[in-house]
Amino acid sequence: MPGPPPLPFAALPVFWLIGSQLVVAALVLAAGRRRPRSAVIVSAGALAAAFGWLAAQVGTITSGGVVVEHLTWVPHLGVSLDLRLDGLALIMGMVVTGAGALITLYSGAYFKWGPPTARFVGYLTAFAASMLGIVVSDNLYGLFVFWELTTITSYLLIGFEDEKGSARAAALQALLVTGVGGLAMLGGLVLLAQQAGTSSLAALLADPPGGTVTTVALLLVLAGAFTKSAQVPFHFWLPGAMAAPTPASAYLHSATMVKAGVFLLARISPAFHTIPFWTPLVVGIGLTTMILGAWRALRQHDLKLLLAYGTVSQLGLLTALFGMGTPAAVYAGVAMLLAHALFKAPLFLVVGAIDKQTHCRDIRLLDGLARRMPGALAVALAAGLSMAGVLPLFGFVAKEAAFEALLARSPWLLALVAASSALTVAYTARALWGAFGRKPVSAQADLVGAKAGGTPLFLLLPAALPAALGLAFGLLPGLAAPLLEATVGTAGAGALKLWPGLKPALGVSAATLLAGLLLFARRDAVERLQRAGHRRLLAKWAPTGEGIYRRALAGLNRSADRVTAVVQSGSLPVYLGIILLTVILLPGSALVLGTALPRVDFGGHWAQFLTGGVVAAAALAILRVRRRMAAVVLLGAVGYGMAGLFIVYGAPDLALTQLLIETLGIVIFALVLFRLPPYFREARWRLGRALRLGVSAAVGLFVTGAALAVGTASRPPPVSAYFNENALSAGGGRNVVNVILTDFRALDTLGEITVVATAAIGIAGLVTGAVRSRRKRQEP
Amino acid sequence: MNPFLAVVVGVLYAVGTYLVLQRLLTRVIIGLGLIAHGANLLLLLSGGDPGEPPLADAAGVVSGASDPLPQAMVLTAIVITFAVTAFLLALAYRDWHDTRSDEVEDDLEDRRIAALAAREGRR
Structure with a gap:
């Protein structure tokens, strides 16, 4: 595709949006070890600047504009860095940079400005660059590269505490699960690009291809999106990823990276949701994940795991909304996505602060923190009520929009989402009560928290800002509405209202709130039911994704060991034999199956037959001799015979060279053999004589066939x-x-x-x- | 294409392979030499039927000549084969000098890895 004339690098703001973060990441990783404060300031500053630039584009984007940049990379393969900033990219980019700047500041305090700070912040900034790349990529291959870069940075962050075996295992698990999905996605993207004849995402979506190949391609792309966004049955890596330091969990595994999958769905779903399999599959997976995540969140005692299963559930809802693909659903989905980033990140940050102050995240043990950490309580309340969807927070507004969109589709969908909302209310209450409430004194519980100090400013402020924004957007939905409208491209696709009026959706909201509180009030009974259900049904009958992952990994290792044990015999003849057999089997079968019978022509100069006969006879005689020197003399005879053939073939230079070299070769052979015993000693044979004969004969046949085929094949001039x-x-x-x-x-x-x-x-x-x-x- | 010479190529490869699959280094070297001859002949045959030597006349015109490109390639190959053969012979000499044997022993390190892997695989 002939793009516009190349621009100087300085005039490519979107390119620099990513590039500057990469430069900062490299700088911080290289030089930040001794200067953790400078590292945090530089990284947070760069992210804040990026946020500022994006905020300055709001006017352009909401009035319908897009910023497009092209950088040719590999022109023959259609690989180029095509960057495109539209409404969806803008809102996602602002989440990435805004949350990034705040969480970078938080990380400094979290690591107490110690030596790990710079490494952590460097990875975080590198991740931010990769995530921005996903967000603004308009090229399918560019998108994939950035996609995998986030997988790698996520791996580094989950395994950040690399002295812990569990952290390393969790990092590997996340890497493999999302990596396999990413590879499937690459296959899908290549197919899509082939089908559409373009690797530009915008062009692909403007004129989507159809047919069986496209269906296969989309299924592969969905595999990538589902693994990345932790959908059933791939959801298990996300709770595992909680091995990461809490700032990384807040940033990657709730606010940004896990949204990459649903972000991709939001991008492509409007173009493909009319394909018959699309909506049942995507919405089905999304709703299953939503229910399962919320149900399991209700069972957790570790605050981070509770929040992680909550994220799984919310991602399921987002998948379902985006999977419907209608403007109203996408609109509600983007609102939910924004709301989730605004409430989930602060909740994680508060949990991180609690963990720092008490070294505990178990809701059975935390006690009396409401008085000790009032600032954290206020933030957690604002964020938690938004998560539960309580008036007047942004979570409520977004949920109402989602209810409206679902109700327009089918009341059954709404019923499912309402059920999950009730569970959400229940697990939110459980988390808030668990973190800050008073616990009954029991004998075995060793309560902590009574002596916790207050929350340091840098652990509180980065959490407070997004939580406050959730309140502001809730009270004044008009602030966020224009941006959301820009993401769907059509005005009036949906509406954000603080007070929706007495409509069915509001009734559903009230009902879910009541049901959720009831679930929380009877939490002991719920817990017993869950435990019994898990023991009786799930543990016995349902194959979990995690179990399959474990078995597959163990099986892979075992079969690799077995293959190594067979193949790695240490014997040179065996190695060579395997290589030769491969030659006979692969190119050999191609030769037999794929070549016409050669045209045989027995004409030729008598000298060809004579010299050729001498060469072959001398070669065969080598097999019989036992004297080393005799073998060398016969090899010389072969060489001189070759020289004769060269003369027949009109190649005097070759003949001359061959004569000289052969003579010299015999001299060197003689010099060496002079030292060795005169006879070949019969060695013990590992590879049986018959087997060796068979392999050799097959090689000879194959080469003869190849020589005939070469002579018969039509050749270019x-x-x-x-x-x-x-x-x-x-x-x-x-x-x-x-x-x-x-x-x-x-x-x-x-x-x-x-x-x-x-x-x-x-x-x-x-x-x-x-x-x-x-x-x-x-x-x- | 002369099928007889194709068979000669096959014989060179077959005998060479048979020798290479053994353990005596001198035999392996002779086998490699035979395979190299076979490869050279194969290259030469791929140039088509025999012809006059590719020499230009005073006007720079070449006529009725065999294909010069395979010849150039074979010439390069002959020299490289010689270099490699000489190196292998030096290796055989050194092996004999140090161990009084010119046998290619099994790689013990490889065997240890294989045994380890077999244990892991059974577990």
Whole structure:
């Protein structure tokens, strides 16, 4: 696709939006170790600047504009860095940079400005760059590259505490699950690009292809989106990823990276949701994940795990909304996505602060923190009520929009989402009560929290800002509405209202709130029911994704071990035999199946038969002789016979060279064999004689067939015509072969001389080393 | 294409392979030499039927000649084969000098890895 004329790098703001973060990440990782404060300030500053630039684009984007940039990368493959900033990219980019700046500040305090700070912040900034890349990529391959970069940075962050085996295992699990999904997605993207004839995402969506291949491609892309956004049955890696330090969990595993999958759905779903399988599959998976995540969140005692299962549930809802693909659903989905970032990140940050102050995240043990950490309580309340969807927070507004969109589709969908909302209310209450409430004193519980200090400013402020924003957007939905409208492109697709009026959706909201509170009030009974259900049904009958992952990984390792045990015998003949058998089986079968019978022509000069016969006879005789020197003489006979063939074939240069080299070769052979015993000793055979004979005969047959096929195959006009015509005029010589060697293909000759020189150096080393060691042996 | 010479190529490869699959280093070297001859002949045959030597006349015209490109390649190959053979012979000499044997022993390190893997695989 001929793009606009290339611009100077300075005039590419979106490119620099990503590039600057990468530069900062490299700088911080290289030089930040001793200056953690500077590292945090530089990283947070760069992210804040990026946020500022994005905020400055709001006017352009909401009035319908897009910022587009093209940078050609690999033109032959259609790979280029096509960047496109539209409404969806803008809102996601602002989440990435805004949350990034705040969480970077938080990380400084979280690590107490110690040595790990810079490494952590560096990874975080590198991740921010990759995530921005996903958000603004308009090229399918560029999108994939950034997608995998987030997988890698996520791996580094989950395994940040690399001295812990559990953290390393969790990091590997996340890497493998999302990596396998990413590979599937790459296959899907390649197919899509082939089908559409373009690798531009915008062009693809403007004119979506159809047909079976497209269906397969979309299924593969969905595999990538589902693994990344932790949908059933791939959801298990996300709770595992809670091994990461809490700031990373807040940033990657709730606010941004896990949204990449649903972000991609939001991008492509409007173009593909009319394909029959799309809505049932995507909405089905999304709703299952939503219910399952919320149900399991209700069972957790670790605050981070509770929040993580909550994230799984919310991601399921987002998947379902985006999977419907209608403007109203996408509109509600983006609102939910924004709301989730605004409430989930602060909740994680508060949990991180609690963890820092009490070294505990277990809701059975935390006690009395409401009085000790009032600031954290206020933030958690604002964020938690938004999560539960309580008036007047943004979570409520977004949920109402989602209810409206679902109700328009089918009351059954609404019923499911309402059920999950009730569970959400219940687990939110459980988390808030668990973190801050008073616990009944019991014998075995060792309560903590009574002596916790207050919350440091840098642990509180980054959590308070988004929570406050959730309140502001809730009270004044008009603030967020224009941006959301820009993401769907059509005005009036949906509406954000603080007070929706007495409509069915509001009734559903009230009902879910009541049901959720009831679930919380009877939490002991619920817990018993859950435990019994898990023991009786799930643990026995349902194959979990995690179980399959474990078994697959163990099986892979075991089969690799078995293959190694068989293949790695240490015997050179066995290794060579395997290589040769592969040659016989693969190209050999292609030769047998794919070649027409060669045209046989028994004509030829009598000298061909004579010399050829001598060569073959001498070669075969080598098999029979037991004397080393006799074998060498026969090898010489083969060589001289070759020289005869060269003469017959009109190649005097070759004949001359062959004669000289063969003579020299025999001399060297004689020099070495002079030291060795005269007869070959029969060695113990590992590979049976019959087997060796069979392999050798098969190789001989294969090569004969190949030689015949080469002679029969139709050939393009040989390049030699050019050499013949230009040997004298361009090369200044009449012997064409010589001119080729010294002029047309002189680089080949240079390579040849290099090989000879290298061999000479090696020989000198081997021989002089032997002499030296002999002297040493004689000395004492 | 002369099928007889194709068979000669096959014989060179077959005998060479048979020798290479053994453990005596000198035999392996002779086998490699035979395979190299076979490869050279294969290259030469791929150039088509025999012809006059590719030499230009005073006007720079070449006529009735065999294909010069395979010849140039074979020439390069002959020299490289010689270098490699000489190196292998030096290796055989050194091996004999140090161990009084020119047998290619099994790689013990490889065997240890295989045994380890077999244990892991059974577990």
